[in-house]
Amino acid sequence: MADESPILANPSLTIELEVVGETPHVLAYRVWTKAPGEERWMVAAEGHSEDGVPDLHPIGPFARGTLVAWWLGIGGPAGSWFRAAVRFGQLGQVLEGGERRVRGRTNTRGGAVRSGEALLA
Amino acid sequence: MRPRGPRARLVPDRSFLATSLLAVLFLAPDALFAQDEAPELLTAVPETPALAFLDATTARVLRPGAVRDFALALLSGTGESGTARQGFALEATPWLFVPGLAIDGRRYRESRLAFVLANAQLSIGTARADGDDADTDLALGLKLTLADRGDPLRSEEFRRALGEELLACAPAQPDPTPSETCAGRETAEAWEAWTAERWNAARLAVAAAWGARLHASELDERDYAGWRSWAVGAAPLGHRGQLIAQLAREERPALGEKPAFDAWTAGARVLAGSPQINGFLELLAESREVDEVAVEGDAEPPEEDDGTGIWSAGIEARVAEGLWASAGFGSRFAALHEEDEKTFVAIGLRWGISSAARMDVLPGTAE
Numbered sequence: 001m002a003d004e005s006p007i008l009a010n011p012s013l014t015i016e017l018e019v020v021g022e023t024p025h026v027l028a029y030r031v032w033t034k035a036p037g038e039e040r041w042m043v044a045a046e047g048h049s050e051d052g053v054p055d056l057h058p059i060g061p062f063a064r065g066t067l068v069a070w071w072l073g074i075g076g077p078a079g080s081w082f083r084a085a086v087r088f089g090q091l092g093q094v095l096e097g098g099e100r101r102v103r104g105r106t107n108t109r110g111g112a113v114r115s116g117e118a119l120l121a
Numbered sequence: 122m123r124p125r126g127p128r129a130r131l132v133p134d135r136s137f138l139a140t141s142l143l144a145v146l147f148l149a150p151d152a153l154f155a156q157d158e159a160p161e162l163l164t165a166v167p168e169t170p171a172l173a174f175l176d177a178t179t180a181r182v183l184r185p186g187a188v189r190d191f192a193l194a195l196l197s198g199t200g201e202s203g204t205a206r207q208g209f210a211l212e213a214t215p216w217l218f219v220p221g222l223a224i225d226g227r228r229y230r231e232s233r234l235a236f237v238l239a240n241a242q243l244s245i246g247t248a249r250a251d252g253d254d255a256d257t258d259l260a261l262g263l264k265l266t267l268a269d270r271g272d273p274l275r276s277e278e279f280r281r282a283l284g285e286e287l288l289a290c291a292p293a294q295p296d297p298t299p300s301e302t303c304a305g306r307e308t309a310e311a312w313e314a315w316t317a318e319r320w321n322a323a324r325l326a327v328a329a330a331w332g333a334r335l336h337a338s339e340l341d342e343r344d345y346a347g348w349r350s351w352a353v354g355a356a357p358l359g360h361r362g363q364l365i366a367q368l369a370r371e372e373r374p375a376l377g378e379k380p381a382f383d384a385w386t387a388g389a390r391v392l393a394g395s396p397q398i399n400g401f402l403e404l405l406a407e408s409r410e411v412d413e414v415a416v417e418g419d420a421e422p423p424e425e426d427d428g429t430g431i432w433s434a435g436i437e438a439r440v441a442e443g444l445w446a447s448a449g450f451g452s453r454f455a456a457l458h459e460e461d462e463k464t465f466v467a468i469g470l471r472w473g474i475s476s477a478a479r480m481d482v483l484p485g486t487a488e
Contacts, residue, residue: 023217024229024239024274028287032295041294048284049226050277069295073287075308076274081186081217105186110312111287111304117295 006121007068007088008096015060015088015095015120021049022083025076025106029055029086036065044068066120072102074112081105082112162388162405163367166328166351169212170262171246174330174349179246182210188218198247204338205257210246214239230275240266250334252377257338258346262330271322273315283311321363321392325354334376347373362393375412384409398438401449406430 009015021027028048032041045057062068074082081103088098102114167173169182185191191213198209216222216238228235242264250256273279290303332346349371356364369386373379388405407429435449 020223021225022223024224024226026226026274026280026283026287028284028291030288030291046288046291048288050280050284071291071295071299073290073304075283075287075304075311077312078309079184081184081214083217083223103186106308107301107305109305110308111301111306113290113299113301113304115296115299117297 004100004116004118005097006119007098009060009062009088009098009120010090011061011064011120013061013090014058015062015090016092017045017057017059018085018087018089019047019049019055019072020085020087022085023076023081025074025080025082025084026050027055027084028073028075029070031057031059031068031070031086033059033062034067034069036063041069062120064121067117068120069117070100070115072114074106074114076106076110078108078110079105080110084114086116162365162390162403163351163353163369164355164365164390166264166326166353167262167330168264169210169242169244169246170264170328170330170349170351171244171260172210172248172262173328173351174260174262174332175246175248175258177208177210177246177248179208179210182212184212186214186217191218195245198245199340200338203340205247205259205335205340207247207249207257207338210244212242212244215241215243226274226280230277230280236272236275237265237267240269244330250377251379255337257335258332259335259343260330260332260346262328264326264328266324266326268323268325271316271319271324273312276315279311279315283308286311321355321357321361323354323356325352327352344376345374346376347371358391358393361395362391365390365392381412382409398436400434400436402432402434404430404432 017031019027019029026049028046030046031044033044034041044059047053047055047057049055068088070086072084072086074084076082082105083101083103085102086100088095097118100116100118102116104112104114106112172178172182183194183197185194191211194211194213198206198211200206216224224235224239229239230236244260244262244264246260246262248258250258269275273283286307287304290307292299327350329348329350331348333343334346336342336344350369352368354366358364367386367388370384371386372383373381375381384407386405386407388403390401390403392399392401394400431451433449433451435447435451437445437447440446
């Protein structure tokens with residue numbers, strides 16, 4: 001079960017997934033989806049902030065009840081504050097409940113990880 | 122976001138140094154741990170200028186990362202009666218508190234202004250005033266890193282490689298309790314390798330701090346306590362050398378029993394070698410003018426210090442992790458961190474043991 005508030009999406013439209021860094025840290029990400037009734041998670045998008053590919057991925061469309069999960073790996077100076085966001089949109093607009101912000105401090109070795117999960121409703 | 126100094130991985134031949142050090146411990150026990158009182162040459166602007174202004178240290182420095190945390194931290198610096206707490210220290214990166222402002226990796230790499238802003242650090246500190254337990258000295262400091270060719274996050278190559286390593290840390294399936302071990306390990310390894318290769322990169326940083334004395338620790342009852350500023354730059358000398366230059370200025374009004382004074386300090390250090398063993402030459406000059414103060418009775422007026430110039434030269438080698446041995450000569454011979462180092466004289470040379478190396482690059486910025 002998703003542990004965060006649902007994302008209200010139109011099941012007939014593609015979802016625009018965007019990963020945005022707001023601090024100078026290096027970001028890597030992987031996003032999965034799991035259709036209703038399925039047991040397996042499928043990778044929907046992955047990449048990192050420095051791969052030369054825009055961090056905006058069209059994914060889906062997905063049926064209502066699909067679960068979406070994300071993982072962010074962050075690298076930078078040890079003990080530094082970072083901010084980033086994972087955004088889900090359709091037709092150029094961020095969906096209701098579709099902006100998931102992450103923030104915190106890197107650990108003593110300069111790394112951090114954030115993850116989350118939500119239900120498409 | 123400043124990289125830490127390189128940590129040497131190679132250990133030079135230690136037998137001679139270890140034998141020599143042991144020998145002089147027996148030959149010159151009375152000279153052990155004699156410390157100079159002369160000013161130190163800075164290899165970096167102070168990490169927390171407000172505390173440097175106060176000549177204070179504290180184990181706990183609050184580092185808020187959001188407006189709310191910043192406000193709470195400031196509140197924690199005052200007591201219930203509205204007076205300043207002594208021993209309070211706060212360090213913050215101001216741009217993080219500007220709503221809507223984002224400095225991502227691309228802007229950080231491509232815009233000098235974004236780089237300077239991302240590395241700007243504001244600090245606030247308090248300490249008990251000399252001579253009166255109830256008074257508190259308060260200082261506000263600002264540190265700016267204007268350039269750093271050794272900053273990994275300004276390198277496209279470093280960022281791309283780290284991005285690949287971080288992506289390799291991603292789990293195959295969603296993990297409700299993800300570990301930071303892999304991300305931390307990959308970041309630290311990449312960071313250390315990068316900075317070790319660029320230990321002598323060009324850097325320039327400035328810092329300043331202003332102070333006030335709060336009578337009875339009341340924020341409304343204050344006297345201006347002067348200011349200090351620092352500028353430290355470093356430039357590579359080929360692949361195996363580095364020049365570090367320092368300029369500092371301090372102006373203090375008469376406060377309590379202390380007379381007004383102002384001072385200039387200028388210094389330079391040249392290093393050649395490697396992060397494991399190196400030779401160095403350093404020069405440091407200070408010009409200080411102390412205002413005359415009225416003296417009661419037959420007491421002698423305080424001496425005016427016209428200025429001092431000191432120099433030293435020698436070699437330094439890493440003998441173990443976190444342990445540096447050095448030998449040198451000159452009008453003064455001391456190392457980077459006087460609290461970490463002990464020196465003694467033997468065989469015509471002054472020997473030193475330190476927990477830090479002169480080869481260390483300028484520590485700490487962008488956070």
